Amino acid sequence: MSDDTPWEPPFAGTETEHLLGALDRLRTTFRWKAADLDAAGLQTRIGTSALTLGGLLKHLALVEDDCSTGRLSGAPIGEPWESEWGGGDWAFTSAADDSPERLYALWDDAVARSRARWDAAVAGGTDQPAHLTGPDGEHAVLRRLLCDLIEEYGRHTGHADLLRETVDGLVGEDPPPGWRPQVGRRPVG
Numbered sequence: 001m002s003d004d005t006p007w008e009p010p011f012a013g014t015e016t017e018h019l020l021g022a023l024d025r026l027r028t029t030f031r032w033k034a035a036d037l038d039a040a041g042l043q044t045r046i047g048t049s050a051l052t053l054g055g056l057l058k059h060l061a062l063v064e065d066d067c068s069t070g071r072l073s074g075a076p077i078g079e080p081w082e083s084e085w086g087g088g089d090w091a092f093t094s095a096a097d098d099s100p101e102r103l104y105a106l107w108d109d110a111v112a113r114s115r116a117r118w119d120a121a122v123a124g125g126t127d128q129p130a131h132l133t134g135p136d137g138e139h140a141v142l143r144r145l146l147c148d149l150i151e152e153y154g155r156h157t158g159h160a161d162l163l164r165e166t167v168d169g170l171v172g173e174d175p176p177p178g179w180r181p182q183v184g185r186r187p188v189g
Contacts, residue, residue, distance in 0.1 A: 004177035016122050019146045025174075026153035027111055030060065032175040033160035034107075036182050041167045042100055053163050055092035056156050057103045061110035062091045067149050068117040072142070074131035080106070104181070118146070 002008070007028035009021025034042070034053045042054030062081060069075040076082065086094065095103060121128070126143035133139050164170045 002177075005174075007175070015143075016126055019126065019143065019150070020118065020122070023146060023150050023153065024115075026150060026157055029174060030056075030153055030157045030160050031107070031181055032179060033157065033164040033170070034104075037100060037167065039100055042103060043096055044163060044167045046162055046166050050092065051159055051163065052092075052095065053160060053167070054095040054098065054100070054103050056160055056163075057107045058095040058098065059091040060153070060156060061106040063149070063152055064107075064110040064114040067145055068114040068121075071132040071140075071145055072117060072121055072130050122146075 007025045009025055010017045013021065034057050037053065039054075042057070043052050045052055062085070065077050065081060069077045077085075084094075085091075098106075122142055126141060126146065128142050129139035130142055130145050131139070132145065161171070
């Protein structure tokens with residue numbers, strides 16, 4: 001990892017550093033694929049799919065907050081979700097009513113909160129029990145929740161690849177060295 005590529009996972013870190021590093025690399029790649037678009041770009045669809053980059057931004061913001069509150073510790077998810085969430089595919093479908101600035105802010109803010117919560121939670125290792133339980137009452141461990149979050153980002157970053165290429169032809173696996181988003185309130189990293 002360098003100052004030009006802060007999203008790069010450690011080359012020889014601990015298990016926790018690798019898990020958080022893999023998550024941050026996917027977060028950054030996703031944010032790069034969704035970056036700097038206007039409302040039309042964020043609402044672009046492919047074929048019959050209803051997925052949009054705006055919908056993915058809002059969905060992943062909700063997932064970040066859900067995973068780092070209720071699933072992690074049992075804490076309430078907080079705003080804006082508690083007063084706005086409409087269940088089901090709401091995050092995907094309601095994003096069309098949000099401005100690009102709001103969508104970027106929702107994601108940027110949720111990721112900042114999630115990073116802080118995860119940093120505190122994993123201080124004692126990833127074998128600690130989380131609040132989330134399975135059907136048999138067994139508690140998931142933090143590692144499982146982190147892997148679930150990595151899987152969620154892996155899946156949706158692939159969607160973002162296709163959507164962004166449709167919008168303006170942007171392709172690539174990683175942002176260029178030194179990249180920071182130009183729209184939204186906070187740089188990634």
